[in-house]
Amino acid sequence: MSLSIGHPTPQSSAMTPPSWHACVRSSDVDLHASAQPQWSLNYDQLSPGRFDGHIELVQLPGLRMIREGANCKVRQRGQIGRGHYGLAMALQQDHEAIFNGQRLGTESIMIGRSDELDLLTPADCELIGVVVEHELLAALWQSMYQKPLSAWIEEQIVVQASTASARHLDKMHRRILDLLSSSPELLNDPVALLQLRDAILIEWIEAIPSQVDTSELRRVEARKKVVDRACECMLAHADQPLSTLDVCSRIGTSPRKLDYCFNDVLGISPKRYLRLVRLNGVRRDLKSRAHEARIKVQDIAARWGFWHLSEFSRDYSAQFGELPSQTLRSAQV
Template sequence: MSLQSGHTMPQSSAMPPPSWHACVRSSDVDVHASAQPQWSLNYDQLSPGRFDGQIELVQLPGLRMIREGANCKVRQRGQIGRGHYGLAMVLEQDSEAIFNGQRLSTESIMIGRGEELDLLTPAHSELIGVVVEHELLAALWQSMYQKPLSAWIEEQIVVQASTASARHLDKMHRRILGLLSSSPELLNDPVTLIQLRDAILIEWIEAIPSQVDTSELRRVEARKKVVDRACECMLAHSDQPLSTLDVCSRIGTSPRKLDYCFNDVLGISPKRYLRLVRLNGVRRDLKSRAHEARVKVQDVAARWGFWHLSEFSRDYSAQFGELPSQTLRNAQG
């Protein structure tokens, strides 16, 4: 991981200074996830290859700007702040991105509460977004429209921006991030920071269409609930992976519906998804247990239901670009 910043980025356990700017490049999906302070995120790498990710963050009063990209397909889940709301766009995508079970185009805006992030981004994609405190968003919304925040803001929803709005948001993000990177002294100028913050938030709000349709949300949520229950069931038995029929009988659905829901919500079959999540689980365990005496790859693999070591090593190497023994040695070193 490399870090370049105008101000030192705060550690996740510490209170952040009022404003800061940071750039992080990492070759590990877990380092990538943890490089975003005060947020609790879990990333699973779903496409094969050695991970390469970049994040640029700017913390302004009441608002955080983010620009993020990675060469691998990733599912990210977790929290980006209670009492906060996120607005984001996936600008570049070779295949479909999915937010809370809803498909995204390059002009889609994701909007949702900070407590329930669930986003799948394709390989070689780039995302821009802001995370804003409720009080700030509500006050600016009231000032702009002379009415309280719309009720749909409490949902996890996708809306369509215009092509011009999407391009303008991209240019504004690039301009502000470039300005604060080249002139870090501006981070100590309260007046400039408030002006920048309000300008970027106003552009995001104005990019939202005047009419927001929530009629499909209940159907999307029902499919996602099936996926979430199946994932919980499968991961509760990660050392002895359940068959599709076992999962279906435990959560009360049919194999056809389970497969449909997974492909619709995650773009992948349940069997394939479980195997990838288990491989990610082995990788995390190898790194977290590297300090233990006599830890062995085969023991960690067995905890995640991989009993054939040669087959497991082949799949692990294809997924992460290194052997599991290399992961363990790197963590120990």
């Protein structure tokens, strides 16, 4: 990668926010989600054990670099900056990561608007990526290809990079993060930052294949729509969990199709997924309501449809590595 690429892409007229570099280590999935400034994300932990995650972020003018990983399987949803687009790649995983219902290979690139993120990553998976302002991406795209942004950029799509491009992106991210760690004074050099930013974005753009196939997107979206409607229905009755037949009746599908869509889009059965989401809901409430007077574990558990306290405590402990009472006490400190 060359950092000297000529004249940097012009900035918008809006005031450019300060550049910064941050590293965060977290032992709680919700703290992990909230450690990403200006983004609104919700993470659900889908595999058992104590959570251990790390995030490294670099904010440059109009672009944010990210490298993150966790020891647990996680589904993350939300938005990472309106008016932005994301390009990312999941490392160290084998077709278990799923982006908006599309399975990822080790050299797949996720691309799309940043206001509809839905990503499932397996345990011990690392993610690298950039989130870029539309204006900057459009200007650089026009400069490189002498044409406007391709229409498919408005979709949520997975494309396959070459092995060489994928390895180069990974190495580039490592080099830049190491560079800014060892030379933080670069964050105060506006010209160097703009050149660095453009070099990073050019590498990502050039890794995108020349032909992008969108023929499967409508079918993927249809399956994901079934999952989203089912999740909305199930969570609306979290205190009285619906049976699979009830859910199917309410959203107008068959049990077989529902199970197929969940396994295809999320890699998990609807019954198992709902239980995990409810356990995450209990954990979130235990922490957010810890300072309410006379708050009790059983009250919050019941709110999420767990009526048998001993069975609930066993499942909660297996999922998060601690008893629900420990979560509550820790949040009260």
